[in-house]
Amino acid sequence: MGRIITLLTDFGTADGYAGAVKGVIKRTAPQAELIDISHDVQPFRPETAAFALLNYYDQFPVGTIHLAVVDPGVGSPRLPLLIITENYFFIGPDNGLFGFVLKREDYRAYEILPGQLPGSAKSSTFHARDIFAPAAALLAKGTDTGNFCRPLDRGAQPCANGLNRRANRLEAAILCIDHFGNVITGLHRDDTIIKKDEKISRIGLKDFECNQICQYYAQKKTGQLLALWNSAGFLEIAAASGRAADLLDVDPQRDKVVLTVESKNK
Amino acid sequence: MGRIITLLTDFGTADGYAGAVKGVIKRTAPQAELIDISHDVQPFRPETAAFALLNYYDQFPVGTIHLAVVDPGVGSPRLPLLIITENYFFIGPDNGLFGFVLKREDYRAYEILPGQLPGSAKSSTFHARDIFAPAAALLAKGTDTGNFCRPLDRGAQPCANGLNRRANRLEAAILCIDHFGNVITGLHRDDTIIKKDEKISRIGLKDFECNQICQYYAQKKTGQLLALWNSAGFLEIAAASGRAADLLDVDPQRDKVVLTVESKNK
């Protein structure tokens, strides 16, 4: 069995662009096993893809290569990256896409050298096909990274979590609205922005307010709003069998989830 | 070659939730072959997924494991199921999702025991990742079902076909509107609700009425409406190279297809 390469892009599928990426990989590394994660990530917003990566990257077998391309700056000087963590490889543009993963992992970062990759025609607009896919395929074949990469003397670009605390008031920007209309923030249950002797006493988003974090959606009746730590560990505002984002008419760019934090001993 | 596991969910792909399910399976059962059916099934409506299952389950090789998760009641007491038929395995929640398949098949039903599955963290909101995927992976590896399941002393939840007959008038609720705008009912050409010596003499849906069942779409001119038995054997109202549901402005929750049935000898 070959190495697994997962694919996350904002290419859609209908134009055959994602198909071209698959073809390049299979041509160079016929043994590689391709696994689609998504080609429908929100275009032009690497932070949304950064959240998606968190949901799956560490579920895969050790040695998996995660290819992820949401790349509004394609053709500009942003670097093509290879990231190596203890258990995984990540390949994609250096624009914050790997920011959430790398907050959790020790890593080494490398610049991919396009001139060292197979394939002659290099377009300026399709690096997924011409740079990232060939690099993933070489890696899958076991090619030494020294042959097509050089170490970077800095870390990868970070990805902001959108948290802002002043005294007992914690504002959390909206990371994304997921497929179910859940409103997901960048606040993780392990974030140290809330201290161990503190608790959340109030959660609000527009007209919704609550003082309790639920365990699962069906604790509330159909259509009722609730807050919970989702399966990736992030705080979200949801609705039982409904779409919280629609019920509250949420604008993900402007609206904030506002929390009140207080001491447990109080 | 490993066993095939097919995947049908309402998770979308963009958030990485479906990706997490795939990762869990490949980590536990590296030889399993994953085949995406869909992650875009209509959310919160198991009956639509029940119809989709009918279209593909028995096309696959004997021994295929069909994982299907549309699960508005996740976290509530509905049971996680393993169903074994003569040729296939089905894994998913007990909410009617397997109802149409099980009308056609002899089966045994088992409750999956989450405590017997690998993986420590069990969220209350993501049973596909934490319960159904590990169970499918164990099955794919050939683990004895006795190790993680117990027999159920009742059948799985049924799924209503939405048929209602009074004398010669047969009302069929709309099961779903498919990708092509075809309006699909729960009436199967083999249903005994129409007797062998009877025939359908009239079919109506809103402003459309006909007395004939076509063989294929191109029998009519572009945009014309027709009735036919579709490739799964269900009665549908369609339009040649067009979207019947849009042309008739169909409300799938309220509108009904109305048939007149009469004796062949009449």
Added chain:
Amino acid sequence: MGRIITLLTDFGTADGYAGAVKGVIKRTAPQAELIDISHDVQPFRPETAAFALLNYYDQFPVGTIHLAVVDPGVGSPRLPLLIITENYFFIGPDNGLFGFVLKREDYRAYEILPGQLPGSAKSSTFHARDIFAPAAALLAKGTDTGNFCRPLDRGAQPCANGLNRRANRLEAAILCIDHFGNVITGLHRDDTIIKKDEKISRIGLKDFECNQICQYYAQKKTGQLLALWNSAGFLEIAAASGRAADLLDVDPQRDKVVLTVESKNK
């Protein structure tokens, strides 16, 4: 390892129709490796799929079987085709779907003979499952094409590129609007409709006009319009980090890209 079969359809995934196609192939040719290109191609428009095919077909390993089905005439007399080029196999309906590929390749065309295929039930409405998938599976297994095909004494249906030149004015119809809102024409950089001693001096689409062809999107500021040869070699009107089709309110059926061509020596 088995042969690769790629899948391009307009079936969507939610109804399980694409899943049925996959099941049929795996049942007949268990070793075949299925690779999804897309099931979201624009329904009823083979020319859009013809463009998508160009983007991926020749990226795949030699011997790949490309299954492509956008088939508004299913059930009518249009023939089911097998096309063999130097490096690839193509299977699908004879409606222009392979037109762009075949302008670039020498080929032999065959009619697939449904009566020679495995599987008894042949519906009139689902040839992808009942004819094209079984044919692809037989091919993947190495079955001699003489067993289920016969040579065609004519070529496959062409696909119009929508170009129309009068003197120095070249009108290009819109082939499709891609996932990123790029407006793609049928003008390829190698088309001989523009002579070697000529150059494009002006490009216009509705309110947009320019006299330069860019190298990559990020050459312009966010939201600015530009023209470029895309990664498949076709002329497109795009917007940096934006959707050109929306900015210009493009009607793909009616609007044209208009070019002025002049002699390089002028």
